[in-house]
Amino acid sequence: MDTHEDTAYECHVCRRVLNSRRTLRKHLLAHEDKCRHICSYCNKAFKIRQTLKDYMKTDGLAVSVPVAKNEVEAM
Ligand SMILES: [Zn+2]
Ligand SMILES: [Zn+2]
Numbered sequence: 393m394d395t396h397e398d399t400a401y402e403c404h405v406c407r408r409v410l411n412s413r414r415t416l417r418k419h420l421l422a423h424e425d426k427c428r429h430i431c432s433y434c435n436k437a438f439k440i441r442q443t444l445k446d447y448m449k450t451d452g453l454a455v456s457v458p459v460a461k462n463e464v465e466a467m
Contacts (some may be wrong), residue, residue, distance in 0.1 A: 400409050401416040410416040429444040430437050433451045437467045438444040 401411065401413055402409050403416060403419055403423070405420070408419065410419055428437075428439070429441050429449055431444060433448065438447065441467070459462055
């Protein structure tokens with residue numbers, strides 16, 4: 393009997409165990425597609441690169457503009 397099938401194909405991203413190498417590869421692609429483009433300001437992941445670029449324009453601005461709390465006039 394040939395019982396060398398105890399090799400588990402475990403996904404390193406979500407620890408899910410797949411029954412074949414092919415299934416694991418397909419599964420990993422889904423992960424890559426989900427978080428390929430990540431915002432460097434808040435680590436939010438985007439599927440489409442252009443969406444991330446547009447998002448970072450506004451997100452980057454929001455981060456670089458400080459809230460001037462102390463400049464509120466007292467009186
Ligand atoms: Zn996974
Ligand atoms: Zn962000």
